[in-house]
Amino acid sequence: MAQNEIIALVTGVGKETGLGFAVSQALMSQGMTVYVTARTQGKAEKVASLLNAAGMGTAVPMALDISDANDISVAATKIDAEYGKLDVLINNAAMTSPYGELAASADMEEARAVFDATLFGTWAMCQAMLPLLRKSDAGRIVNVSSGAGSHGDPVFGLTTGNQMGTSYAVSKAALNALTVRLALEEAESTVKINAVCPGFTATFEGGEAMGARPPHESATGVLWAATLPEDGPTAGFFRDGEVLAW
Numbered sequence: 018m019a020q021n022e023i024i025a026l027v028t029g030v031g032k033e034t035g036l037g038f039a040v041s042q043a044l045m046s047q048g049m050t051v052y053v054t055a056r057t058q059g060k061a062e063k064v065a066s067l068l069n070a071a072g073m074g075t076a077v078p079m080a081l082d083i084s085d086a087n088d089i090s091v092a093a094t095k096i097d098a099e100y101g102k103l104d105v106l107i108n109n110a111a112m113t114s115p116y117g118e119l120a121a122s123a124d125m126e127e128a129r130a131v132f133d134a135t136l137f138g139t140w141a142m143c144q145a146m147l148p149l150l151r152k153s154d155a156g157r158i159v160n161v162s163s164g165a166g167s168h169g170d171p172v173f174g175l176t177t178g179n180q181m182g183t184s185y186a187v188s189k190a191a192l193n194a195l196t197v198r199l200a201l202e203e204a205e206s207t208v209k210i211n212a213v214c215p216g217f218t219a220t221f222e223g224g225e226a227m228g229a230r231p232p233h234e235s236a237t238g239v240l241w242a243a244t245l246p247e248d249g250p251t252a253g254f255f256r257d258g259e260v261l262a263w
């Protein structure tokens with residue numbers, strides 16, 4: 018390991034078009050070594066080779082399903098053996114629920130699956146990686162959340178009567194709450210934990226035509242939270258570096 022090598026891990030980097038890919042690229046542009054993780058080794062290797070072709074930083078492919086406790090444990094053991102620390106954890110992976118899904122009629126099995134990945138998978142990742150993050154001089158966790166889980170977002174928020182799937186929105190609200198609890202528990206350590214909404218991002222077909230912005234623009238606010246200075250905030254919820262209402 019090179020002296021001062023900064024090690025990051027991003028979850029859910031299965032697609033070149035996804036936010037996880039753009040965030041990995043942004044971290045690599047800062048010279049970081051990034052474990053780019055996806056549900057299968059094949060997907061992780063494909064995106065890592067695309068990222069490495071750019072010649073900035075290093076992408077290391079890793080299979081990681083955040084709903085699988087064994088995968089998480091293997092990942093933590095590997096990072097510990099290879100670097101003995103983790104500097105940045107980006108919890109980007111999430112499951113969405115169908116557009117228009119209603120609280121009164123949601124399929125409870127589907128809703129549980131959304132919570133299993135978005136909330137419990139992220140929670141388990143935080144638990145497994147915190148011991149490694151505490152070994153960093155400046156450990157940072159970014160929980161990629163959504164305005165859908167905000168009471169104050171005037172467009173996508175919980176109180177706006179939009180068509181965002183209920184289990185997606187409620188799981189992101191729970192993720193925000195988890196972020197606060199974890200961050201306060203780490204108040205005496207050097208680890209900062211924040212939730213970040215990337216904004217409406219064109220990671221799906223037709224997204225740009227609907228007004229969504231390119232992933233590299235949304236990645237900027239995630240990079241900001243991943244590289245906060247010592248006097249930067251913790252236990253917050255942000256979009257593009259600005260406070261977002263809970």
Ligand SMILES: NC(=O)c1ccc[n+]([C@@H]2O[C@H](COP(=O)([O-])OP(=O)(O)OC[C@H]3O[C@@H](n4cnc5c(N)ncnc54)[C@H](OP(=O)(O)O)[C@@H]3O)[C@@H](O)[C@H]2O)c1
Nearest residue numbers: 029031035036056082083084109110111134163217218220
């Ligand atoms: N796009 C937006 O407008 C927007 C707005 C607000 C917030 N966000 C948030 O931004 C993040 C990235 O979203 P995106 O737009 O890039 O969506 P996406 O393309 O659907 O990315 C989500 C990724 O998470 C992965 N994933 C799902 N369950 C997983 C699990 N159990 N283990 C590991 N990986 C898992 C998916 O893997 P597979 O490829 O294997 O399915 C996928 O690659 C999400 O947290 C999302 O909620 C997005």
